[in-house]
Each structure stands twice: as structure tokens, then as C-alpha cells.
Amino acid sequence: MLFRELKEKGYTGSTRPVSRWARERRTEPHPCTPKKYRADCLSEPKARKQQGKLPAPRRLAWLLIRDPETLSSDEAQLLDILRGDAAVGSIWDLARSYVFMIRERTVGKLDSWISSCSSSGIEGFETFAAGLRQDYTAVRAALTEPWSNGQSEGQINRLKTIEWEMYGRASFNLLRNRVIYRAA
Structure with a gap:
């Protein structure tokens, strides 16, 4: 009902923010709410907010590799809390x-970093280290040589995208x- 009224007044967003807003301000549970969830519906909104939700995994990954000096105070606080966990602390160090x-x-x-990853006990880093070992000469060259193949990789990706659009069916x-x- 509320969402329909907002749409009529020009709201262009989705239903999710509207339902979240209404859920946080609800003073009693919806009649269709199962009994096992009714107590949670009646708890104070601040108490529910303090439980907090972690950001999406991709955002957390960026948080771990960004320069700590560029983080906002909230991000720095979250990073400090996360680093309190031993596994996250070792992930952050690596x-x-x-x-x-x-x-x-x-x-x-490079060699010491790869061996640290291999012995870290973190599956993602162990797999990554194994991949770096398989292509060790290329990785080493990427760190020592002044040139990059980024331009050619970009062009190859563009060609593959065009080919994919044609479903691989053309001469x-x-x-x-x-x-x-497309180039013109």
C-alpha cells in the first residue's frame, strides 16, 4: 500500500528500501508473521541495528587491501574489529x-610471500599461491619488466565479447x- 502511494507520487526506487523502512518502524508484528519471529519484530529498532550487518564480501575484500590511511572512521573501526579475528588478521597481513x-x-x-600463503591454512590463499607457482616465470617477469600486456589483454577481451555476442556462429x-x- 505504502509503496503504491509512493509510486504514484513519483518514487522510482524498488520495494526493498520501503519495506526495510517500514519494518524498522513497525510497533507490532504483521498479522501474518509466524509466532517464532514475533518477539524479534517487537524488539527496539536500535537494539536490532546494533547487531549490525557486515558489508558484502566484495566490499570487505576491498576494505582489506585498501590503504588504511584512506579509510573513513567507520571503515577503520570495522577493520579493527575484523582484524581481532585471527584468520582475518592473517588474511589482512597477507x-x-x-x-x-x-x-x-x-x-x-615473492618467494617468501608464496610460501607464507602456502602454509597459511587459508584455502583461497593456498590455491592462489599454487597458481602463482605454476606460472612463476610470468609472475616474476611482471614484477621485474617495465612493460605490460594490459593493452593486448584488453583488446583480446573486446574481441571475445564481440564473438560471444555472435554466439560463436559466424565466419x-x-x-x-x-x-x-565498432572501431570507427
């Missing part, structure tokens, strides 16, 4: 040392014409 190694191009720390001539047409 992630920060990786970022430093890549940005500063310190190839001398090379059609692909060539589409690439030339």
Missing part, C-alpha cells in the same frame, strides 16, 4: 604484503567486419 609487493615491484619478497569475415565497424 593481502597488505601482496599489495605492497605489487605496487613497489619488490620481486625479492571470420563477419567478425572482422564487426570489429572494424
Whole structure:
């Protein structure tokens, strides 16, 4: 009902923020609310908010690799709370040392970093370290050589996207014409 009224007045958003807003201000449970959830509906909104929700995993990953000096006070506080956990603390240490190694191009720390990841007990880092070992010469070259293949990788990705749009069903001539047409 509230959402329909807002739509009539020009609201262009989705139902989720409206229902969240109404849920936080509800003074009694909805008649259809199951009995086992009624007590939670009646709790104070501030108490429910203090439980807090973590940001999305992707945002947490960015939080772990960003420079701590660029974080807002809320982000820094969240990072301090997260680093209180031993596993997250070791993840943060590994992630920060990786970022430093890549940005500063310190190839001398690569071997020790890979071995630290392999013995960390964190599955994602162990898998990543195994992948780096398989392509060790390329990784080492990326840290020592001044050139990058980013431009060619971008062009390859663009070609694959065009090919994917054609469902892989066309001759090379059609692909060539589409690439030339898009470049113009």
C-alpha cells in the first residue's frame, strides 16, 4: 500500500528500501508473521541495528587491501574489529604484503610471500599461491619488466565479447567486419 502511494507520487526506487523502512518502524508484528519471529519484530529498532550487518564480501575484500590511511572512521573501526579475528588478521597481513609487493615491484619478497600463503591454512590463499607457482616465470617477469600486456589483454577481451555476442556462429569475415565497424 505504502509503496503504491509512493509510486504514484513519483518514487522510482524498488520495494526493498520501503519495506526495510517500514519494518524498522513497525510497533507490532504483521498479522501474518509466524509466532517464532514475533518477539524479534517487537524488539527496539536500535537494539536490532546494533547487531549490525557486515558489508558484502566484495566490499570487505576491498576494505582489506585498501590503504588504511584512506579509510573513513567507520571503515577503520570495522577493520579493527575484523582484524581481532585471527584468520582475518592473517588474511589482512597477507593481502597488505601482496599489495605492497605489487605496487613497489619488490620481486625479492615473492618467494617468501608464496610460501607464507602456502602454509597459511587459508584455502583461497593456498590455491592462489599454487597458481602463482605454476606460472612463476610470468609472475616474476611482471614484477621485474617495465612493460605490460594490459593493452593486448584488453583488446583480446573486446574481441571475445564481440564473438560471444555472435554466439560463436559466424565466419571470420563477419567478425572482422564487426570489429572494424565498432572501431570507427
